[in-house]
Amino acid sequence: MILFGGLFATMVMLAQNRWVGDAIPIRSVDPIDATIEGVYWHRTSMSQYGLFLENNALVFVDADKPRLIGSHVRLERITRDNGFVFYRFAE
Template sequence: MSVFWTWNGLKRNAPGVILFIGAFAVMIMSAANKWANDASPIRSVDTFDANVESVQLDHGRGIYLVSIENGSSVLIDDDRPHLIGSRTSIERVTRDNGFVFYRFVN
């Protein structure tokens, strides 16, 4: 009777299997974290004036580098166009679980 696996075959394939399982576990944890953040209610919204410094476009969406009036910079993902160098208003949104993100004011 033939055996489909051998000890040497298992040792040879172990790094790939471990890498695959590890990548899958990271994807599941990342998705669970996003689901938890989306389910957490918004605690506060603060509005700031900011300058659009640069943008990187990716399939119709832009990742904007925005400098806030206090000198710090944040990245904002948005699908609407914003002119580089323009003044705009952004919101800092804080959720009950402590997660903070920034968005452009509508």
């Protein structure tokens, strides 16, 4: 019973941390070019794409729209006020 309570408390704290992260304002949105290296499927309905950026760094971006491996795409580098950086496909 104590173990279950501890796990539940941990899950709540992690969920709150994610909610707080989504509430942090966006500082900048910068366009960046990338090349799709591959696609990785997981249990959710979304696909995760591996992309090489202009500086040959590898990043992963979730998307539900199919994309062609090897194609060049435009991404947006999102920087939040707390310094957290993530990428998304430019629509």
